[in-house]
Amino acid sequence: MKKRVSIKDIATLAGVSIGTVDRVLHNRGEVNAETHNRIMQIINELGYTPNLQAKALSMKKSLRFAVIIPDSQDNNPYWQKPMDGINLAIAELSNYNTNFNIFHFDASSEQSFINVLASVPANEFDGVLLCPVFKQAALQFIQTLNTQQIPFVFIDVNINNAGNIGYFGQDAFQSGVIAARLMQKDIHTSRNVLIVKQSNHKIFSNHIEQRVAGFRNSIGNDYRITELEIDLSDPQEPNASLGQALKQQQFNGIFIPNTRAFRFADFASAQGLKNICVIGYDLIDENIDHLKKGNISYLLNQRPDEQSYKAIMLLFNYLLGQKEIKQIDNYSPIDIIIKENVDYYSHANWTNK
Amino acid sequence: MKKRVSIKDIATLAGVSIGTVDRVLHNRGEVNAETHNRIMQIINELGYTPNLQAKALSMKKSLRFAVIIPDSQDNNPYWQKPMDGINLAIAELSNYNTNFNIFHFDASSEQSFINVLASVPANEFDGVLLCPVFKQAALQFIQTLNTQQIPFVFIDVNINNAGNIGYFGQDAFQSGVIAARLMQKDIHTSRNVLIVKQSNHKIFSNHIEQRVAGFRNSIGNDYRITELEIDLSDPQEPNASLGQALKQQQFNGIFIPNTRAFRFADFASAQGLKNICVIGYDLIDENIDHLKKGNISYLLNQRPDEQSYKAIMLLFNYLLGQKEIKQIDNYSPIDIIIKENVDYYSHANWTNK
DNA sequence: ATACTTTTCGTTAACGTACACGGAACGCAA
DNA sequence: TTGCGTTCCGTGTACGTTAACGAAAAGTAT
Numbered sequence: 057m058k059k060r061v062s063i064k065d066i067a068t069l070a071g072v073s074i075g076t077v078d079r080v081l082h083n084r085g086e087v088n089a090e091t092h093n094r095i096m097q098i099i100n101e102l103g104y105t106p107n108l109q110a111k112a113l114s115m116k117k118s119l120r121f122a123v124i125i126p127d128s129q130d131n132n133p134y135w136q137k138p139m140d141g142i143n144l145a146i147a148e149l150s151n152y153n154t155n156f157n158i159f160h161f162d163a164s165s166e167q168s169f170i171n172v173l174a175s176v177p178a179n180e181f182d183g184v185l186l187c188p189v190f191k192q193a194a195l196q197f198i199q200t201l202n203t204q205q206i207p208f209v210f211i212d213v214n215i216n217n218a219g220n221i222g223y224f225g226q227d228a229f230q231s232g233v234i235a236a237r238l239m240q241k242d243i244h245t246s247r248n249v250l251i252v253k254q255s256n257h258k259i260f261s262n263h264i265e266q267r268v269a270g271f272r273n274s275i276g277n278d279y280r281i282t283e284l285e286i287d288l289s290d291p292q293e294p295n296a297s298l299g300q301a302l303k304q305q306q307f308n309g310i311f312i313p314n315t316r317a318f319r320f321a322d323f324a325s326a327q328g329l330k331n332i333c334v335i336g337y338d339l340i341d342e343n344i345d346h347l348k349k350g351n352i353s354y355l356l357n358q359r360p361d362e363q364s365y366k367a368i369m370l371l372f373n374y375l376l377g378q379k380e381i382k383q384i385d386n387y388s389p390i391d392i393i394i395k396e397n398v399d400y401y402s403h404a405n406w407t408n409k
Numbered sequence: 410m411k412k413r414v415s416i417k418d419i420a421t422l423a424g425v426s427i428g429t430v431d432r433v434l435h436n437r438g439e440v441n442a443e444t445h446n447r448i449m450q451i452i453n454e455l456g457y458t459p460n461l462q463a464k465a466l467s468m469k470k471s472l473r474f475a476v477i478i479p480d481s482q483d484n485n486p487y488w489q490k491p492m493d494g495i496n497l498a499i500a501e502l503s504n505y506n507t508n509f510n511i512f513h514f515d516a517s518s519e520q521s522f523i524n525v526l527a528s529v530p531a532n533e534f535d536g537v538l539l540c541p542v543f544k545q546a547a548l549q550f551i552q553t554l555n556t557q558q559i560p561f562v563f564i565d566v567n568i569n570n571a572g573n574i575g576y577f578g579q580d581a582f583q584s585g586v587i588a589a590r591l592m593q594k595d596i597h598t599s600r601n602v603l604i605v606k607q608s609n610h611k612i613f614s615n616h617i618e619q620r621v622a623g624f625r626n627s628i629g630n631d632y633r634i635t636e637l638e639i640d641l642s643d644p645q646e647p648n649a650s651l652g653q654a655l656k657q658q659q660f661n662g663i664f665i666p667n668t669r670a671f672r673f674a675d676f677a678s679a680q681g682l683k684n685i686c687v688i689g690y691d692l693i694d695e696n697i698d699h700l701k702k703g704n705i706s707y708l709l710n711q712r713p714d715e716q717s718y719k720a721i722m723l724l725f726n727y728l729l730g731q732k733e734i735k736q737i738d739n740y741s742p743i744d745i746i747i748k749e750n751v752d753y754y755s756h757a758n759w760t761n762k
Numbered sequence: 763a764t765a766c767t768t769t770t771c772g773t774t775a776a777c778g779t780a781c782a783c784g785g786a787a788c789g790c791a792a
Numbered sequence: 793t794t795g796c797g798t799t800c801c802g803t804g805t806a807c808g809t810t811a812a813c814g815a816a817a818a819g820t821a822t
Contacts, residue, residue, distance in 0.1 A: 060503065062808055073772045078810070086770060107504050109462040110808035113777045150413060151460050153777085227753070234749045241594045389753040392745040396587045400580070400742040415778055426802045431780065439800060463778035466807045506807090768819070776810085783805105789798075 061102045069102075070095045081106070108376055118153035119375055121368065122181040124172065125211070126163035126189065130256050131288075133340045134315040134360070135163065138187070138211060140403045141361035145368035154372070157181070164256035164289075166190045173197045183371035184208040185364070188215055189261060207374050209367045212360070213263060214385075222370045222384040224363035228263045231356050231390045232270025232313065235335045238354050238392065239275065239309045242333035247279040249309040250301065254316040256289040267313035267337075282307070288319070298323050309333045318342035321351035339393065339401055347395055357391035361403050414455045422455075423448045434459070461729055471506035472728055474721065475529055478540040478564070479516035483609045484641075486693045487668040487713070488516065491540070491564060493756045494714035498721035507725070510534070517609035517642075519543045526550045536724035537561040538717070541568055542614060560727050562720045565713070566616060567738075575723045575737040577716035581616045584709050584743045585623025585666065588688045591707050591745065592628065592662045595686035600632040602662040603654065607669040609642040620666035620690075635660070641669070651676050662686045671695035674704035692746065692754055700748055710744035714756050 063081070067074045072091060079087050080095045087095075123142055126135045139158075146156050159176055162168035170193045178184070178200050186208055188194035194215065201208050202219045209222040239249065251268055253260055272281060284301055286294045298320065301307075310332055312320055317336020324332065325346070335354045336343055346352040363386075370384060393401060416434070420427045425444060432440050433448045440448075476495055479488045492511075499509050512529055515521035523546045531537070531553050539561055541547035547568065554561050555572045562575040592602065604621055606613055625634060637654055639647045651673065654660075663685055665673055670689020677685065678699070688707045689696055699705040716739075723737060746754060 060808095064808075074809085075772055075774095075811085076770085079771085082810085084811085088770060091770080107466075107808050109466050109504050110777090111810075113460075113462050113466060113779095113807095114809040114811085115777080116810065116812095151462050230749065234747070237747065237749055244597065387753055389744070390750040391742070392747070392750065394587070394590065394745070396583065396590055397743040397745065400740055405739065405742070413778095417778075427779085428781085428802055428804095429800085432801085435780085437781090441800060444800085460778050463807090464780080466777095466809095467779045467781090468807080469780065764822085766819100766821080768817100770815100770817080772813105772815080774811100774813085776812105778807105780806085781804105784803080785801090787798100787800085790796090792793100792795080 060107065061104050062107065066095065066098050066102065066104060069098050106377070111376060112152040115153050118155050119183065119372065120155040120157070120181045121371060122157050122159065122176055122178070122184045124159045124161070124176060124185065125187040127160035129160070129162040130164040132163065132315055133342065134338050137338070137340070137360035137403070138364035141363065141365035142368060144361070144407055145365050149372060163189050164259050166193055169193050178206060179204055181206060183375055185367050185371065186210055187212045189213055191215055207371060209371055211363050211367050213261065220383070221374055222367065222386065224367045224386045224388065226358040226388045226390060228266035229270035232267040233274040234390055234392065235267070235311055235354070235356060236271045236274035239311065239333055239335060242353060243309045246306070246308050248305060248307045249275065249279050249281050249311065250307040251281060251283045251311045251313065252286065252294070252298070252320055253284065253313060254286040254288050254294050254319055255314065256287065258285055258287045260285070264313045271311055271313070288316070294319050295323050307332065310335070312336040315340060315343070317352055317355070318346055321346035325349070325351045339398065344398055347393070347398055350395070353394070355393040355398070357393050357401060358388045359391065361406065363388055413460065414457050415460065419448065419451050419455065419457060422451050459730070464729060465505040468506050471508050472536065472725065473508045473510070473534045474724060475510050475512060475534040475537045477512045477514070477525065477529060477538065479542060480513035482515040483517040485516065485668055486695065487691050490691070490693070490713035490756070491717035494716065494718035495721060497714070497760055498718050502721070502725060516542050517612050519546055522546050531559060532557055534559060536728055538720050538724065539563055540565045542566055544568055560724060562723055564716050564720050566614065573736070574727055575720065575739065577720045577739045577741065579711040579741045579743060581619035582623035585620040586627040587743055587745065588620070588664055588707070588709060589624045589627035592664065592686055592688060595706060596662045599659070599661050601658060601660045602628065602632050602634050602664065603660040604634060604636045604664045604666065605639065605647070605651070605673055606637065606666060607639040607641050607647050607672055608667065609640065611638055611640045617666045624664055624666070641672070647672050648676050660685065663688070665689040668693060668696070670705055670708070671699055674699035678702070678704045692751065697751055700746070700751055703748070706747070708746040708751070710746050710754060711741045712744065716741055
């Protein structure tokens with residue numbers, strides 16, 4: 057096993073001091089072109105890679121991260137999941153000279169998003185994790201980041217060609233395709249399917265529309281589809297709309313393209329509805345409960361904790377100069393969760409805690 | 410954001426030098442009882458945790474790891490997967506003062522396992538990753554590790570109360586349960602199921618038996634089960650046995666409790682067999698091909714690369730003294746893979762490469 | 763030639779930890 | 793008193809890197 061080459065090795069071979077090697081490694085100038093070339097050649101020959109531990113240890117300034125994601129103000133427990141991953145990253149990076157600021161907004165209020173973005177002093181950060189729920193509102197902030205050369209990553213929602221160094225999320229359309237496939241396996245005789253979109257003020261992200269599109273695209277013509285939009289900010293909902301829809305006809309398949317499957321399951325179990333194939337998203341406790349009780353058939357999971365964890369780590373590695381500049385788009389696995397395997401997908405399981 | 414407390418902070422507060430603090434941290438003695446207590450109290454109050462980067466940087470001796478796992482000598486491509494994870498771990502730990510020795514054996518030959526174990530100079534290693542395919546043969550080696558106080562972890566196969574600091578694998582029985590559930594969804598009319606066990610010399614690990622047990626336990630009495638044992642070391646196989654079995658009766662469900670689903674799929678596609686629900690294990694290329702072509706319906710995945718990666722990292726963290734001594738048993742998720750989500754489960758996806 | 767600037771490079775003190783070494787203070791025996 | 797052995801603790805160097813500082817050499821202007 058070879059010993060790693062260090063800056064000192066290079067310096068010795070080039071007949072210069074470590075200071076000079078450091079200057080060429082960081083392009084800090086003040087080096088003769090000839091010396092520069094000689095050193096670069098040696099570096100390439102030996103395949104030098106910096107020791108990140110030492111680098112982190114000696115870094116003078118600390119790395120400051122801004123994390124801008126929704127919280128559960130709108131009663132959507134999903135957003136705790138990304139926070140779990142971020143907290144794990146914070147814990148792991150506490151050995152390094154790092155610094156985190158968390159900014160929360162209400163995912164069901166564009167104004168809240170705008171206000172929070174306005175309150176973030178971008179220039180005070182070295183890296184930003186952003187969940188750009190509202191595209192238009194995000195663009196201006198993103199421009200600020202780009203002009204200030206601050207690297208940033210997206211989670212959950214993506215914006216193409218925005219200059220972000222990475223994206224961690226799920227292929228929403230494809231997850232809808234998978235939901236359709238699963239439903240086809242469960243429904244054979246009567247093929248009456250209801251799609252239930254629920255949110256506060258009927259704000260449905262592009263993600264949700266993509267899921268529905270994927271579902272509709274793959275479910276096939278021999279299925280009758282009904283689509284329902286429900287405003288959860290009305291306290292009567294979703295029960296009012298669901299009651300009305302189910303009075304008119306009988307459904308044996310329900311697709312809920314966001315976290316709110318448990319709201320339907322609450323309703324269905326209260327009404328004593330049985331033998332319905334219910335497919336929803338995300339492993340929040342409420343959904344897991346209903347999955348285990350049989351009120352939900354499938355949950356699709358996108359490992360939000362892993363996404364945010366990886367996003368932070370990408371930023372960190374980028375700032376340490378390890379990773380190249382090429383953009384990383386990481387589509388999370390679309391986990392198919394049923395009653396029998398749900399217990400193996402907890403955050404605790406993932407983190408070994 | 411608070412700055413982390415360092416040894417120096419503690420030394421200053423206790424009015425001693427860092428050398429003394431270091432002595433109490435490592436229980437190296439030569440410290441007055443009174444001073445010892447004073448320092449310990451401060452350490453606990455401030456919640457000091459060592460900086461692992463600095464620790465790794467200053468470590469004199471390098472950490473030596475032995476990795477003892479099967480390779481693909483018996484033509485089982487599965488074993489490349491754990492190696493992927495190990496290679497990733499090696500790459501990540503190359504910044505630290507670490508050293509890896511890989512020992513391979515033939516998973517279908519107990520004698521090969523015994524020979525390899527005999528050739529491993531256990532006392533030369535600080536940590537061992539072992540895949541104890543053959544329990545009896547492993548026990549003696551494990552005893553050596555225990556008496557020499559060398560920490561070790563298992564992957565894939567577990568042995569209870571062996572003294573290992575961790576296990577990373579899958580709940581084999583439960584994966585069989587899930588296979589049964591999936592098959593129930595696909596098969597409705599005729600319920601004729603074939604279980605195909607294949608290996609060289611008919612060596613079927615406890616894992617395989619557990620998978621079959623879980624499957625049988627959950628498939629239900631209204632299914633007719635036939636079980637086949639095939640010795641792949643016979644070049645005529647598996648085609649000979651499969652041909653005979655399928656001549657006698659028609660099956661519409663096939664359960665293959667190990668990596669060899671592609672061997673059946675090869676046969677089935679050559680014979681033009683259609684409309685069979687085939688369930689197998691592991692995302693090796695051959696299986697993925699057949700999954701995409703429709704010759705395999707489901708694959709169950711256990712993320713073998715993640716398992717071995719985590720195993721090495723556990724050993725490393727243990728040796729650095731970060732993790733407590735309590736044993737970690739980590740059951741991998743039982744991923745349900747279909748044609749539509751398989752592309753999101755590659756090693757490349759997992760590692761961001 | 764003198765003074766002053768620029769280019770180019772070496773030196774050095776950190777970062778937090780491990781560990782060898784040496785030295786002060788004390789006890790005890792001669 | 794001297795000599796010697798413990799006990800207890802501080803100092804110093806190292807790990808690989810960063811980055812400030814300063815200094816030598818070379819160039820430029822007067």
